[in-house]
Amino acid sequence: MTRGLTIALDGMGGDHGPETVIGGADIASVRHPDIRFLIYGDETKIRPFLEKHPRVLSVSEIIHTDVSVSMEDKPSQALRRGRKTSSMWLAIDAVKAGEAQAAVSAGNTGALMAMAKVILRMMPNVERPALAALWPTARGESVMLDLGATVGADGYQLVQFAAMGEAFARVVFNIEQPTVGLLNIGEEEVKGTEGVKLAAQMLREADLPIRFHGFVEGDDIAKGTVDVVVTDGYTGNIALKTAEGMVRLVVDYLRAAMRSSLLSRLGYLLAYGAFRALAKKLDPRASNGAVFLGLNGLVVKSHGGTDAIGFAAAIDVAVDVASADLLSKIVTDLDRLSGLTTSMAGRKQNSDIAESEAVLS
Amino acid sequence: MTRGLTIALDGMGGDHGPETVIGGADIASVRHPDIRFLIYGDETKIRPFLEKHPRVLSVSEIIHTDVSVSMEDKPSQALRRGRKTSSMWLAIDAVKAGEAQAAVSAGNTGALMAMAKVILRMMPNVERPALAALWPTARGESVMLDLGATVGADGYQLVQFAAMGEAFARVVFNIEQPTVGLLNIGEEEVKGTEGVKLAAQMLREADLPIRFHGFVEGDDIAKGTVDVVVTDGYTGNIALKTAEGMVRLVVDYLRAAMRSSLLSRLGYLLAYGAFRALAKKLDPRASNGAVFLGLNGLVVKSHGGTDAIGFAAAIDVAVDVASADLLSKIVTDLDRLSGLTTSMAGRKQNSDIAESEAVLS
Incomplete structure (x- = not known):
């Protein structure tokens, strides 16, 4: 099931950056020897770790970018500064372009959700992720x-x-x-x-x-x-x-x-x-890896403070949901909800609970 | 500080009724030898346990009533059936009448809050307990x-x-x-x-x-x-x-x-x-005992499923707050809030989050 899967990694996300990301990819590639990685970020920082992990090196491609989203950036700042250039944006964009089946980032949750929404857009029949x-x-x-x-x-x-x-x-x-x-x-x-x-x-x-x-x-x-x-x-x-x-x-x-x-x-x-x-x-670390549901593409959020073992668990989640074709299952299910608004008596909007920025750190 | 304090007990509340209540009072009266108890409920059920605990017997008075609120009663049912007659009502009413400085019940939370609100009323400047x-x-x-x-x-x-x-x-x-x-x-x-x-x-x-x-x-x-x-x-x-x-x-x-x-x-x-x-x-059990704040009287809710040790902890809480004159401290503090609505720019009501029945079981 995992044959031919490609996972896009935000190489710069999280408190520990490339070391955790590459270390996690190494652990994950033992469990999933068939998958490939696209790693986005500063090549001069990523390559030294990759050289230490020949197993990952052999299945990875580094796509260099100088720009990365910091853990402190607000979603709006991240979108302004990191649009089309940051490692986070490029990793998600690879999912949109079909070059990867899922993206994993340990970066700033608010920025990740904002970018994922902009790039991948909401599924039909979904109002919020x-x-x-x-x-x-x-x-x-x-x-x-x-x-x-x-x-x-x-x-x-x-x-x-x-x-x-x-x-x-x-x-x-x-x-x-x-x-x-x-x-x-x-x-x-x-x-x-x-x-x-x-x-x-x-x-x-x-x-x-x-x-x-x-x-x-x-x-x-x-x-x-x-x-x-x-x-x-x-x-x-x-x-x-x-x-x-x-x-x-x-x-x-x-x-x-x-x-x-x-x-x-x-x-x-x-x-x-x-x-x-x-x-x-x-x-x-064993239960690290949360999936944004409701978008036209799979994005997995890893805890920012995790280590290689935790990041590997987040990659596992990405591999699981990508190989099982979660997206098309969700689309089918949501399709059955589409008549619900009209078929049910009333729909009351919780108008004062406004959608806000993402919060999981 | 505890000298002269009287605590009203709902003798019939909780999953285990009088056995837990009297057992708890026994443990509490070791720690607080000066306090007295008014115990409301079915005397034929309460007295046998009281006879086993002479220490409590000597500082207690049983006020008999046949009526008790069940753990399943909805607040409205409890108010209809137990008004002025149930052990729960009478225990709270003793606080209102000044015969006790606090009431403790392991009964149904929704009923307890409904009765406490009806009997004791909300403090000035408080909108909900x-x-x-x-x-x-x-x-x-x-x-x-x-x-x-x-x-x-x-x-x-x-x-x-x-x-x-x-x-x-x-x-x-x-x-x-x-x-x-x-x-x-x-x-x-x-x-x-x-x-x-x-x-x-x-x-x-x-x-x-x-x-x-x-x-x-x-x-x-x-x-x-x-x-x-x-x-x-x-x-x-x-x-x-x-x-x-x-x-x-x-x-x-x-x-x-x-x-x-x-x-x-x-x-x-x-x-x-x-x-x-x-x-x-x-x-x-050590942290058993939650206090309803915002009412003109002290009512302590014990977990319904607790035992004598847990019920004693709830009595401890009642003794603590009653002896420290919590009520007048709250009144003073709330008084300072009274100008807040007008002094602050705007007040937005969460209109759709309606006040509802109490829920802690």
């Missing part, structure tokens, strides 16, 4: 979206997210009918914002090919109650970062506890293998 | 609100939450100038919903006696970046439950890891003391 990623759960993993591509979403947009997230889950989990839940503050129909109530009504009553579970609450995410958790980008981003913060806190507590006495240190040494396995399970 | 509780952090604990008293909040209401939460933090942490942060999806001023942007503007520009830190993100909660985290009830409830779910998941991972081999089991035994300390630190 959503950032989707995998969330570790007691049952394995779930898809969660929107993790912060935009602020807020009305009922109809949440239904679009549901359709896109469902297609994403089918591809990455290889299951036919993923279950979809709407994140809310109770399971009863009377609770929640107007947006989630309207979305639930549409998902229940409209004849959509989506296996709608109903509302789920915050603790259902980690339980893995559903395969796809749908929420607006404001709530999703806060839930994600709150969860990351709590996991770090518990790990810090655990570390302090294991250092608290001689016996506990000894116990730690004996159980070292188990702690290593636990650390691996909790490693945020 | 907020549920505030302590959140464990790397630096100790922070106050977080609203955890789900209502759905959504506009900018002005968020400023009211900030003032109430700040007063709460002063009392429970015994610090003079707690720092206050607004939960958002980025630290920049351009990001976020209209509500948080407006609230931030007011907190920055208006001459309020609040030490405003600015925006905080989800991971700042567990870091303890600020003493008070302010958000709307929809986001706050989802963040809280998402965090609870993730902590449970990590603990489950840890448990499985420690059972994974003979060596890890041995290590666990050696480090048993450290694991006990960790379990205590992560025990959700």
Whole structure:
């Protein structure tokens, strides 16, 4: 499935730039020996790392550019300064031109989304993009979206997210009918914002090919109650970062506890293998790589602060979704939503939750 | 400070009813030997447990009623059926009558808030109540609100939450100038919903006696970046439950890891003391007890599923806030906000985020 795939890499994105990007490509190319890379950025900075990784060198082409988007650039600045010239722009543009099947960048999220929207444009029947990623759960993993591509979403947009997230889950989990839940503050129909109530009504009553579970609450995410958790980008981003913060806190507590006495240190040494396995399970690098859904092309956002292992995971995500032809699956699914606005009684716009800049850092 | 305090207990609330309530009162009365209890509910069910706890018996009075609010009752049903007769109503009414300085219930949150609003009424300068509780952090604990008293909040209401939460933090942490942060999806001023942007503007520009830190993100909660985290009830409830779910998941991972081999089991035994300390630190019962702020009286909500240890923690919270005269501190603080609507340029109502039923279960 991966034969002939080409992935475009923003060689300059992220806190650590080319070193992480090339290191990640090296790890990924062990797992996917058939894929090729187009690497955009400053050749004088990229080539030294590439020379150290002959495996990547042999399947890569560097496309030189002096311009790169900084992690601090606002989307508008990035668009002004990096349009048609920056490594980020060129990587996305390669997807548009059909030279690559997906682009991966560890750069500035807001700039990445702004450029992706300008270059790739929104799919028909999609009003705003959503950032989707995998969330570790007691049952394995779930898809969660929107993790912060935009602020807020009305009922109809949440239904679009549901359709896109469902297609994403089918591809990455290889299951036919993923279950979809709407994140809310109770399971009863009377609770929640107007947006989630309207979305639930549409998902229940409209004849959509989506296996709608109903509302789920915050603790259902980690339980893995559903395969796809749908929420607006404001709530999703806060839930994600709150969860990351709590996991770090518990790990810090655990570390302090294991250092608290001689016996506990000894116990730690004996159980070292188990702690290593636990650390691996909790490693945020393993679930690195969020996909912008709703665009006419695949763009994967890597955490800016990740290392080569994390960047390789983001490349894995790009390879997964590109080889499974996620885009055409989403187009087909969204097509079935196109009659929804007119077929449903009313559509209420959450007018005050304005679309805003992307936020996931 | 606690001398002469009387706490009204809803004897029938929660999944386990009188057993948990009386057991909790017993634990709490060791820590606070001076306080008295008024216990509302079915005397035939309450007295047997009271007989087992002579310490509580000696400082308690049972006020019999046959009527109790069930965990499934909707707020409207509870108000219809339990008005002036239910154990929940009577416990809150004791606060209004001045017979008790605070009420504690493990009952249905929606019903509790509805009754509390009807009986105690909102404070002047408060438009909606907020549920505030302590959140464990790397630096100790922070106050977080609203955890789900209502759905959504506009900018002005968020400023009211900030003032109430700040007063709460002063009392429970015994610090003079707690720092206050607004939960958002980025630290920049351009990001976020209209509500948080407006609230931030007011907190920055208006001459309020609040030490405003600015925006905080989800991971700042567990870091303890600020003493008070302010958000709307929809986001706050989802963040809280998402965090609870993730902590449970990590603990489950840890448990499985420690059972994974003979060596890890041995290590666990050696480090048993450290694991006990960790379990205590992560025990959700320790932070049980959320306070409804914004009402003319103190009502503390205990988790419905907790046990005596958890219920005792909720009584502790009630004793803390009642003995520190939290109410008059909040009234003073809110008074300083009263000129805010007119003094600030504009006030934009989040009209579509309607106040709804309480949600914290």
